[in-house]
Amino acid sequence: MKWIRRAGLAVIGLILLAVIVGAAYEAVGRRQAEKNFPVAGKLVDIGDRRIQIDCRGTGSPTVVFEAGLDMGGSLSWAGVHDSIAKTTRACAYSRAGVMWSDPKDGPQTGKGVAEDLHLALAKAGEQPPFVLVGHSLGGPYIMIYTKYFGSDVAGLVFVDATHPDQVEKFKSLTPFTLAAAMKPMRMGVLFRRVGLVRKVAATDSAPPEPTSAVRGTAAYASTSLPAMLKEVDSFNQTLAEAGSFRQLGSRPLFVLTAMAPMPKSDLAMMKMTAAQGEQYKARWLELHNEEASWSSCSQHQSVDTSHYIQFERPQVVIAAVRSVINSVRSGQCHT
Numbered sequence: 001m002k003w004i005r006r007a008g009l010a011v012i013g014l015i016l017l018a019v020i021v022g023a024a025y026e027a028v029g030r031r032q033a034e035k036n037f038p039v040a041g042k043l044v045d046i047g048d049r050r051i052q053i054d055c056r057g058t059g060s061p062t063v064v065f066e067a068g069l070d071m072g073g074s075l076s077w078a079g080v081h082d083s084i085a086k087t088t089r090a091c092a093y094s095r096a097g098v099m100w101s102d103p104k105d106g107p108q109t110g111k112g113v114a115e116d117l118h119l120a121l122a123k124a125g126e127q128p129p130f131v132l133v134g135h136s137l138g139g140p141y142i143m144i145y146t147k148y149f150g151s152d153v154a155g156l157v158f159v160d161a162t163h164p165d166q167v168e169k170f171k172s173l174t175p176f177t178l179a180a181a182m183k184p185m186r187m188g189v190l191f192r193r194v195g196l197v198r199k200v201a202a203t204d205s206a207p208p209e210p211t212s213a214v215r216g217t218a219a220y221a222s223t224s225l226p227a228m229l230k231e232v233d234s235f236n237q238t239l240a241e242a243g244s245f246r247q248l249g250s251r252p253l254f255v256l257t258a259m260a261p262m263p264k265s266d267l268a269m270m271k272m273t274a275a276q277g278e279q280y281k282a283r284w285l286e287l288h289n290e291e292a293s294w295s296s297c298s299q300h301q302s303v304d305t306s307h308y309i310q311f312e313r314p315q316v317v318i319a320a321v322r323s324v325i326n327s328v329r330s331g332q333c334h335t
Contacts, residue, residue, distance in 0.1 A: 037216040039100045040074055041093075046119040052100035053093040053124050057085030061129040061154050061328045063321060064121065065092040066145075068136025068162075069231055071217055071224035073099035076135065078213035079314040084321055093120060097227025099220050108230040110238035114145040118152075129154035131324050133317075135310060137162045137231070139291075140242030147245035155252040155324040156295075159317055160307050163287035164243030167236070173280050176270040182232050209311040246294045252327035252334075253295035254320040257288040258309055259302045297333035299323065 041054025054074045055062075063084050067076035073094025074081075084090040095113055097103035104112070121130070130152050132142035139161020146153045163169075170176075217224075231238075262270075262277040272280065285302065292300040301320065305312040327334045 037219050042124070043100060043102075044120050044123040046116060046123055049096065049102040049104055051093060051096070051102070051116055051120040053091055053120050053126075054081075055089060055091040055124065055126060056081065057087070057089050059088035060127075061131045061325060062089040062091060062126055063131045063133060063325070064117070064126075065090070066117070066132060066134040066138035066141050067092075067095070067098075068134075068138050069228065069235075070136075071098060071221055071228055072209075072213060073101065073217075073224070075099065075209075075213040075216050077133075077310060078210045079311050080317050080321070083314070083318045087322055088325055089126070091121070091124075091126060093117065095227065095231070097230070098224045099216070101227075103223075103227055107234050108227065109234045110141055110144040110241045111148065113141050113231075113238075114148050117141075117145060118149050128152035129328065131155040131157065131321065131328060133157040133159065133321055134161055135159040136307065137235075137238070140164060140238055143242045143245055144238070146248065146251075147241075153251065154328045156248065156254075157317075157320050157324055158253070158255045158288070158291055159309050159320075160256060160258040161288075161291065162239070163291060164239045164246075165290075166284075166287055167239065169283050169287060170280065173276050173283070174270045174272050176272075178232060178235055181269075182229060209308070248295040250296045250333065252324045253292065253298040254324050255288050255292045255298065255300040256309055256316065256320055257285055257300065257302045258305050258307050259285065260304050260306050263306075297327065297335065299335050 039052055041052060043050040043052050052074060065074070065077040065081065067073055070076060074092035077092045081090055081092050094101040096108060096116055104116075128151070132145060132153055132155075134140075134142035134156070136159070139158045142153075142156055146156065167177075259281060262272075262281065267274065267277050270280075288300065292298045299320075301316070303309050303313055303316050305316075310317045323334060
């Protein structure tokens with residue numbers, strides 16, 4: 001029995017050593033992140049916390065970028081930010097707990113996101129009118145912002161945006177749910193202080209975005225992950241909130257829809273056949289057609305890309321944003 005006891009003690013010792021080494025690796029990684037990837041733009045105090053916001057260029061209306069459900073924050077727009085800043089004022093920011101922004105207590109609801117953004121823009125001295133650009137879940141977020149602060153919003157751009165009804169629309173095609181997909185991420189939170197999230201993020205594949213954005217996102221992944229999961233927890237509530245407001249009047253609206261066929265890896269993950277994948281994309285297009293109907297001054301363009309249009313086809317996003325800017329400036333509907 002002594003050898004069993006010794007083996008058990010050896011295993012415990014190895015685990016403790018791994019934890020100590022992992023914690024040291026994480027501590028060094030966090031210090032290097034602050035050094036190698038300092039705050040982009042500035043941190044603004046919104047009362048109880050600070051929000052990172054990066055505004056560039058001059059002119060009106062001011063474009064405000066809202067990222068999707070990921071950990072890139074303002075870096076999610078690295079491929080288009082500077083180009084839009086050549087046309088007008090352009091601001092990208094990171095939601096609470098993501099990248100450089102301080103975390104918040106309690107849930108992260110769509111209304112909370114809108115309130116944080118409204119305060120951050122005001123504290124940063126940014127003046128409306130705003131053109132809001134939302135990717136993925138950023139679509140519902142900018143609709144909620146418009147619901148509560150509509151007098152600030154002159155136009156919107158949806159970049160393959162989430163639709164409030166999509167969960168119900170896709171239920172018959174796939175058993176896949178966001179909550180199920182995030183289970184590995186939740187396990188990662190348990191080990192984020194011992195370097196596991198940092199290690200995985202450093203080797204993870206990424207969409208074709210600028211290398212600096214990939215590295216910056218990975219550097220802060222271990223601190224951004226809990227905030228992203230808070231948004232996952234409020235996902236259904238956020239969609240319900242966004243779905244309660246679908247009338248944009250005559251505000252210029254540009255809807256971009258990613259229509260590249262689903263790769264085999266996505267079909268496998270979502271437990272769908274190729275035929276079901278085609279049906280999925282057809283329903284996605286229908287949902288985006290409905291989004292385009294929310295304004296009497298709208299344009300809708302299908303793009304042969306996957307979900308991250310701003311990385312795969314940045315010029316398409318730039319052109320859509322500039323089209324809305326021109327409509328706002330001229331006061332005319334350009335469709």
